[in-house]
Amino acid sequence: MIVIRTARRLSLRLHPRALAVGTAGLLLALAAGVLAIGHGDYPMSPADVLRTLTGGGSPAEEFIVTELRLPRLVTALAVGAALGLAGAVFQSLVRNPLGSPDVLGFTQGAATGALVVVAVGGSSAALAGSAALGGIVTGVLIYLVAWRRGVHGYRLVLVGIGMSAILTGVNGYLMTRVPLMSASRAMLWLTGSLDGRGWSDAAPLLAALAVLVPVLLACAPALRMTELGDDAASGLGVNVHRLRMLLLAAAVLLVALAAAAAGPVSFVALTAPHLARRLTRAPGVNLLPAAVIGALIIVLADQVTLRVLPGQLPVGVVTGVIGGGYLAWLLATERRAGRL
DSSP: OOEEOOOTEEEEEEEEHHHHHHHHEEEEHHHHHHHHHHHHSSOOOOHHHHHHHHOOOOHHHHHHHHHHHHHHHHHHHHHHHHHHHHHHHHHHHOOOOSSSSHHHHHHHHHHHHHHHHTTTOOHHHHHHHHHHHHHHHHHHHHHHHSSSOOOOHHHHHHHHHHHHHHHHHHHHHHHHHHHHHHHHHHHHHHOOOOOOOOHHHHHHHHHHHHHHHHHHHHHHHHHHHHTTTTHHHHHHOHHHHHHHHHHHHHHHHHHHHHHHOOOOOHHHHHHHHHHHHHOOOOSSHHHHHHHHHHHHHHHHHHIIIIIIIITTTOEEEEEEEHHHHHHHHHHHHHHHTTTT
């Protein structure tokens, strides 16, 4: 660990392994992105893609890259980073390796908001906005129900699991009330898909990341203290309740906007923080490595759907298969360790 002293008694701690993992993950994600941009009915080499991105391509290449393929890549990177960050925050707050938006009901809330719009025949823009609103409202409800002189980890998990079960039933009912064509559209969105994504889909999430990433990084030392327990953190000068409310609001907003951009892509928020911790071997929440790993997972999963699997399946199919297997392995590991 490297400690850099700054003015006004502030310090910045750098873990070389975490820095190396984050840098390698970012480079891999960007390299996979270049390959993704070059794939399609109009194939382009990595050199042509880079030349076009730097302004040296033909008008046709610039249109294909900047208007058709680059928005999909940027959306994938932003969604993966947002889910990785949110998963790391949730797991640290509840002090539970299973704490993620998929388990706690936030993605189901976003799906409920989207299905309401599908049921009334709303537009795609209304669907995205309603999905974001559904995730936020679900977060508020879970927080209010779990509140009892503060929100503690296991109470939040139990309330979230219960809310998830309720919303799953509501979503099933809504699916039976929509026309067949609308149900097919809804099912594609509920799986999590990057097809047809444009700059308008990525812009709200990019703006949220620009604002919330510095906030989360500033709160990371205090969040690390809360892992010692609420009493210990309070004794070290941390306002636990205010910190938890701020971090929950930030994580819920990231999950809601990620769902609005690409649908409820499953299990990325669960697996990315775990992989980041195992790769970095650094204490703490590993926010930036989790964001980078989340972005890398989405980009690689999208490439699997385009190049390996037939029919260009939604990206959520791949993340669901991988994440479900990882969840089963994690449960078995935690049980053997006596923590479940």
